[in-house]
Amino acid sequence: xxxxxxxxxxxxxxxxxxxxxxxxxxxxxxxxxxxxxxxxxxxxxxxxxxxxxxxxxxxxxxxxxxxxxxxxxxxxxxxxxxxxxxxxxxxxxxxxxxxxxxxxxxxxxxxxxxxxxxxxxxxxxxxxxxxxxxxxxxxxxxxxxxxxxxxxxxxxxxxxxxxxxxxxxxxxxxxxxxxxxxxxxxxxxxxxxxxxxxxxxxx
Amino acid sequence: xxxxxxxxxxxxxxxxxxxxxxxxxxxxxxxxxxxxxxxxxxxxxxxxxxxxxxxxxxxxxxxxxxxxxxxxxxxxxxxxxxxxxxxxxxxxxxxxxxxxxxxxxxxxxxxxxxxxxxxxxxxxxxxxxxxxxxxxxxxxxxxxxxxxxxxxxxxxxxxxxxxxxxxxxxxxxxxxxxxxxxxxxxxxxxxxxxxxxxxxxxxxxxxxxxxxxxxxxxxxxxxxxxxxxxxxxxxxxxxxxxxxxxxxxxxxxxxxxx
Numbered sequence: 350x351x352x353x354x355x356x357x358x359x360x361x362x363x364x365x366x367x368x369x370x371x372x373x374x375x376x377x378x379x380x381x382x383x384x385x386x387x388x389x390x391x392x393x394x395x396x397x398x399x400x401x402x403x404x405x406x407x408x409x410x411x412x413x414x415x416x417x418x419x420x421x422x423x424x425x426x427x428x429x430x431x432x433x434x435x436x437x438x439x440x441x442x443x444x445x446x447x448x449x450x451x452x453x454x455x456x457x458x459x460x461x462x463x464x465x466x467x468x469x470x471x472x473x474x475x476x477x478x479x480x481x482x483x484x485x486x487x488x489x490x491x492x493x494x495x496x497x498x499x500x501x502x503x504x505x506x507x508x509x510x511x512x513x514x515x516x517x518x519x520x521x522x523x524x525x526x527x528x529x530x531x532x533x534x535x536x537x538x539x540x541x542x543x544x545x546x547x548x549x550x551x552x
Numbered sequence: 553x554x555x556x557x558x559x560x561x562x563x564x565x566x567x568x569x570x571x572x573x574x575x576x577x578x579x580x581x582x583x584x585x586x587x588x589x590x591x592x593x594x595x596x597x598x599x600x601x602x603x604x605x606x607x608x609x610x611x612x613x614x615x616x617x618x619x620x621x622x623x624x625x626x627x628x629x630x631x632x633x634x635x636x637x638x639x640x641x642x643x644x645x646x647x648x649x650x651x652x653x654x655x656x657x658x659x660x661x662x663x664x665x666x667x668x669x670x671x672x673x674x675x676x677x678x679x680x681x682x683x684x685x686x687x688x689x690x691x692x693x694x695x696x697x698x699x700x701x702x703x704x705x706x707x708x709x710x711x712x713x714x715x716x717x718x719x720x721x722x723x724x725x726x727x728x729x730x731x732x733x734x735x736x737x738x739x740x741x742x743x744x745x746x747x748x749x750x751x752x753x754x755x756x757x758x759x760x761x762x763x764x765x766x767x768x769x770x771x772x773x774x775x776x777x778x779x780x781x782x783x784x785x786x787x788x789x790x791x792x793x794x795x796x797x798x799x800x801x802x803x804x805x806x807x808x809x810x
Contacts, residue, residue, distance in 0.1 A: 360673055363623060363649040364630075401674055431674075460754075465676050465725050467756045468779060469556040469598055469809040489556060489809040491629055493651070493676040493725075512555060534629050534651065536593070 350551060352393040353378040357408035358400020358431070365397055365429065368533035372544045383412045388419045393550055398430025398531060402455065402496070405431060406445030413448050420450065425524040425550040433520070433527030434498050442496050450525060452501040462513035464495045472508040472518050472530070480507055480521055482545045488538045490518070490530035497529055524550055556809040557773050557801065558598035558780035559794055560758060561787045563588060563622075565604050565634070568614050572736070572785045582788040585618050590625035592787065595794045598809060600626060601728070601758075601782055603654070603681075604634030605703065611635055616648055623649025631679055631728075639668050646673065654679040654728055657701040660708055660715070663722055670723025680719040681728040684712035684745055697745050704732045712745065713752045720753045727753060728782065731761035736785065738764025741772045750777035758782050766792060766800035773806045
């Protein structure tokens, strides 16, 4: 199994790499660029939660067709935090485009709550999805964000979180998943989620 | 369920070892940072804060290595502060496995740094630490809670509440507020200081300084808008475990994560 993180920002990618390596027992590559050959060698591509929407977009958008084509052929795509938002079309955070894989746009959380939404909050499961195997309903995960992905198709929402409003905190379309929280920073539940995903792709 | 109140053990690190003092002096050895970090992570800590207080020229290299070791041992959020003066310093710390950087003296001396860090890494990664001390109005002080820099040694004339608001406007994602008067005393948090700052800003506030028993945490969350409580000696010397503190809070209807 080949796993890589696409690095389009600056931040802590180390913990994400460590978490996927712990679970998959394989090395996880950190890539700055992609091409057809590289992407065809991968089983899972991770879009990490580092940086700003517009900056990440300017790096990522040129790979849109490449990623969409690979995903159609079965590549697993795992978006975390900003990486989840980049699965959508656009964001209120700034100009630029996401991959447009989901019909969705990122909005800012309501202003009557403290922003960023920072800390441990619960994920209420909307369906019993294999992505959350052995993870209890309303388990705590670690969040650090001010924007969330608002989806047109609520059938894709696996879990929701309440902070000022209910927003999608875990989504899934086949092997394309997105989580607004940081599973690599969410203790045992987070590692379990990553492990479930690796199993889903392996099957 | 609402956002959980966070319980955060703090590792003050000197020359690669965890130390703890009273009112910022009289430092005693309290263990290995990576070991303690892993221990707290397993014990249910919601986050680890790591403040480097080393003053030697070798500091950066030591810090970089210790950050990596702690990051290897934990799977919860990790904030590092103590020697970050530039975007380059912050980048190095984040790449070594920290999630957030905390700036204190550097932010007061160069407030633009807050904005620079926020623009490059995002607001979520930028913590502004404020060390505040109650002033004696009889000495002619103009503010009630004064910001001190350089490890609590040098007064600035800045009001802690005003400075917190300014830090928020400049791009801080969180305030780590330490009471110099209460730090290491085990007599409880400075509730008045915490509430003044937490009410003034719309970003999370971590209260620090004075925790001595689980009741102190409860009083903090019952009577202020603090989002998190930081403590060191109560945990380092095993007076109470993180679990005991959380159980006390849970019994009294404060949302916590188990």
